[in-house]
Amino acid sequence: MAAPTNNMARGYAVTDPKNYLDFQVKEYELEPLADDRITVAVECCGVCGSDHHTISGGWGPWETKFVVTGHEVVGKVVEIGKDVTSVKVGDRVGVGAQVGSCGDCKWCKNDNENYCPTPVHGYNTLWPGGAEHQGGYSTHIRAQELFVFPIPDAVPSVEAASMLCGGLTVFSPLVRNGVKKGSKVGVVGLGGLGHYAVLFGVALGAEVTVFSRSDAKKADALKMGAKAFVATDPGFEKGHFREFDVIICCASSSSLPIDELLTCLDVGCKFVFVGMPEEGIKNITSQSMAGSGVALGSSHIGCRTEALRMLEIAAEQKVKPWIELMPMKDAAKAIQAVEDGSVRYRTILTQDLV
Amino acid sequence: MAAPTNNMARGYAVTDPKNYLDFQVKEYELEPLADDRITVAVECCGVCGSDHHTISGGWGPWETKFVVTGHEVVGKVVEIGKDVTSVKVGDRVGVGAQVGSCGDCKWCKNDNENYCPTPVHGYNTLWPGGAEHQGGYSTHIRAQELFVFPIPDAVPSVEAASMLCGGLTVFSPLVRNGVKKGSKVGVVGLGGLGHYAVLFGVALGAEVTVFSRSDAKKADALKMGAKAFVATDPGFEKGHFREFDVIICCASSSSLPIDELLTCLDVGCKFVFVGMPEEGIKNITSQSMAGSGVALGSSHIGCRTEALRMLEIAAEQKVKPWIELMPMKDAAKAIQAVEDGSVRYRTILTQDLV
Numbered sequence: 001m002a003a004p005t006n007n008m009a010r011g012y013a014v015t016d017p018k019n020y021l022d023f024q025v026k027e028y029e030l031e032p033l034a035d036d037r038i039t040v041a042v043e044c045c046g047v048c049g050s051d052h053h054t055i056s057g058g059w060g061p062w063e064t065k066f067v068v069t070g071h072e073v074v075g076k077v078v079e080i081g082k083d084v085t086s087v088k089v090g091d092r093v094g095v096g097a098q099v100g101s102c103g104d105c106k107w108c109k110n111d112n113e114n115y116c117p118t119p120v121h122g123y124n125t126l127w128p129g130g131a132e133h134q135g136g137y138s139t140h141i142r143a144q145e146l147f148v149f150p151i152p153d154a155v156p157s158v159e160a161a162s163m164l165c166g167g168l169t170v171f172s173p174l175v176r177n178g179v180k181k182g183s184k185v186g187v188v189g190l191g192g193l194g195h196y197a198v199l200f201g202v203a204l205g206a207e208v209t210v211f212s213r214s215d216a217k218k219a220d221a222l223k224m225g226a227k228a229f230v231a232t233d234p235g236f237e238k239g240h241f242r243e244f245d246v247i248i249c250c251a252s253s254s255s256l257p258i259d260e261l262l263t264c265l266d267v268g269c270k271f272v273f274v275g276m277p278e279e280g281i282k283n284i285t286s287q288s289m290a291g292s293g294v295a296l297g298s299s300h301i302g303c304r305t306e307a308l309r310m311l312e313i314a315a316e317q318k319v320k321p322w323i324e325l326m327p328m329k330d331a332a333k334a335i336q337a338v339e340d341g342s343v344r345y346r347t348i349l350t351q352d353l354v
Numbered sequence: 355m356a357a358p359t360n361n362m363a364r365g366y367a368v369t370d371p372k373n374y375l376d377f378q379v380k381e382y383e384l385e386p387l388a389d390d391r392i393t394v395a396v397e398c399c400g401v402c403g404s405d406h407h408t409i410s411g412g413w414g415p416w417e418t419k420f421v422v423t424g425h426e427v428v429g430k431v432v433e434i435g436k437d438v439t440s441v442k443v444g445d446r447v448g449v450g451a452q453v454g455s456c457g458d459c460k461w462c463k464n465d466n467e468n469y470c471p472t473p474v475h476g477y478n479t480l481w482p483g484g485a486e487h488q489g490g491y492s493t494h495i496r497a498q499e500l501f502v503f504p505i506p507d508a509v510p511s512v513e514a515a516s517m518l519c520g521g522l523t524v525f526s527p528l529v530r531n532g533v534k535k536g537s538k539v540g541v542v543g544l545g546g547l548g549h550y551a552v553l554f555g556v557a558l559g560a561e562v563t564v565f566s567r568s569d570a571k572k573a574d575a576l577k578m579g580a581k582a583f584v585a586t587d588p589g590f591e592k593g594h595f596r597e598f599d600v601i602i603c604c605a606s607s608s609s610l611p612i613d614e615l616l617t618c619l620d621v622g623c624k625f626v627f628v629g630m631p632e633e634g635i636k637n638i639t640s641q642s643m644a645g646s647g648v649a650l651g652s653s654h655i656g657c658r659t660e661a662l663r664m665l666e667i668a669a670e671q672k673v674k675p676w677i678e679l680m681p682m683k684d685a686a687k688a689i690q691a692v693e694d695g696s697v698r699y700r701t702i703l704t705q706d707l708v
Binding site: 107112115117176241242267268270272273274275276281284285286287289290291292293294295296297298299300 | 461466469471530595596621622624626627629635638639640641643644646647648650651652
């Protein structure tokens with residue numbers, strides 16, 4: 001894998017949200033290689049639900065003229081800006097759903113750069129000054145050093161890729177809610193995010209219970225390491241009063257049995273949405289939270305220190321995501337599978353443009 | 355003040371929720387003086403919004419045959435069960451919105467007895483076994499030792515009374531959310547609870563900002579020690595991005611500008627409802643919480659250690675609640691004022707039955 005020629009990359013681009021499954025190979029200029037940026041030659045890239053929401057226009061009009069999605073990238077460092085010190089050319093690295101932040105605000109300085117008010121996202125985003133950033137269904141991406149994570153040797157690239165958004169999105173609320181050996185973790189919904197919540201919950205030493213609408217994924221959940229599986233039939237909450245130290249909600253339905261799930265949280269604990277129902281959350285009363293002094297919250301990816309710790313744990317605990325590989329040219333098929341909910345449990349696109 | 359004669363108390367009772375302003379003096383038998391219980395001769399009793407909700411049937415049908423409300427009691431210990439060691443006859447004590455718990459569960463043992471799944475409330479409640487407990491618009495109440503708090507000499511009875519529910523209800527979420535010197539605290543709604551959130555926020559060393567629908571209570575808020583006052587007109591949130599370490603919501607409207615208020619919370623912080631809108635909370639999206647990784651929660655009174663610390667701080671910092679005194683026979687007038695929202699900011703009924 002080589003550095004880009006004349007600053008140009010090639011990627012699988014969508015040019016019209018109305019035809020969002022029509023990926024075409026496009027050549028485009030990368031953003032400048034600023035002093036704190038790194039160029040990564042893409043080896044593989046995970047497919048995230050966000051990719052579908054963005055290219056279809058479901059999350060609103062685009063910021064960039066066309067969109068090359070992909071924000072779960074693993075590849076090799078092929079260029080570094082002159083201020084970069086943490087990696088060198090040739091290193092294997094990962095980049096997730098954020099490639100830039102201001103670096104100056106309170107949050108960039110206190111391990112909350114994932115909450116920087118002026119983030120640069122993994123695609124469909126502009127750098128300050130206006131340069132477009134495109135994503136990882138491509139030959140190359142550029143990112144600020146802070147968002148480029150060395151991948152431990154023990155973690156294969158295709159296994160690391162979807163950890164960088166999907167994994168980190170659940171790992172951050174797990175550790176921010178104090179999950180450790182013996183913690184009781186609930187996971188609602190077993191999709192791409194939910195499967196990572198099980199894997200990393202278990203890797204952190206927690207006892208994980210999966211809540212799902214039916215028993216369809218029970219065998220998978222148990223194979224991933226979950227201790228228990230609960231189909232959310234009426235009355236499901238009865239045997240789980242105040243059992244959990246945190247519940248990570250990975251479902252994106254807006255008709256979840258939230259009041260019932262809240263009774264499953266121990267006093268003072270939190271129900272964290274990482275799934276993003278497009279409609280609002282309904283039927284919440286403060287009374288339903290007061291009974292055990294619990295809270296409903298949400299979370300946005302994770303910070304660098306969490307990403308590094310996650311990768312370290314993945315290496316040590318041999319965390320194995322359940323992934324399906326496809327060549328990058330099958331991006332449309334991969335997006336279709338996200339739309340159908342048929343992915344088990346994350347798709348990784350492998351490089352075929354070089 | 356004497357011990358009850360023949361185990362009988364007298365109180366201002368409501369006998370029919372349809373005529374909930376028709377208080378009549380009634381004589382009734384107290385629950386037994388169990389070994390861990392204390393009899394308190396009532397000196398004064400605060401009037402809480404819950405009193406109105408309960409006697410009017412707004413919170414559902416009654417548990418007891420008639421209701422003597424009042425769960426912000428200060429008085430003298432006149433009898434103690436044989437296992438009681440923390441107070442003696444003659445001590446001045448307070449009792450709040452909880453008078454009993456199981457004593458055996460995990461929560462009773464980890465300073466969360468206010469979240470015991472089998473609590474005995476301040477009135478309209480039964481002890482295990484079925485004995486009725488009546489409240490503090492009366493000559494005497496009985497409570498478990500755990501819920502009887504010595505009142506520091508520096509705090510007058512009429513000032514301590516409404517701290518025991520109103521004060522503790524906001525003090526607990528303040529301290530559980532880490533409020534200390536220099537913390538930034540938002541308080542939504544300046545009523546009985548909100549005024550205590552300001553007073554105790556300030557006493558803990560925080561900078562307090564009050565959010566209210568109009569400027570009507572601005573002067574009061576500043577006099578209570580608030581640093582700033584914000585009328586929630588459209589766009590009000592603009593100057594307060596991520597300013598607060600916690601927001602205590604004391605308003606009971608279900609049409610609060612919650613999304614806007616959430617943007618005023620710092621990353622990872624909490625919006626705590628202690629006001630209880632009868633309708634649900636509307637228009638919440640997980641997206642509105644994800645932006646700063648914040649949460650919406652609630653809280654239920656507080657535990658003994660928090661009550662004792664609150665009273666200690668009230669003594670040390672000379673916390674002065676804004677109260678109006680009335681003789682107990684004016685209970686109907688006091689309830690009417692709660693209903694009208696005209697109380698500034700808490701009414702205390704003083705003993706007139708003995």
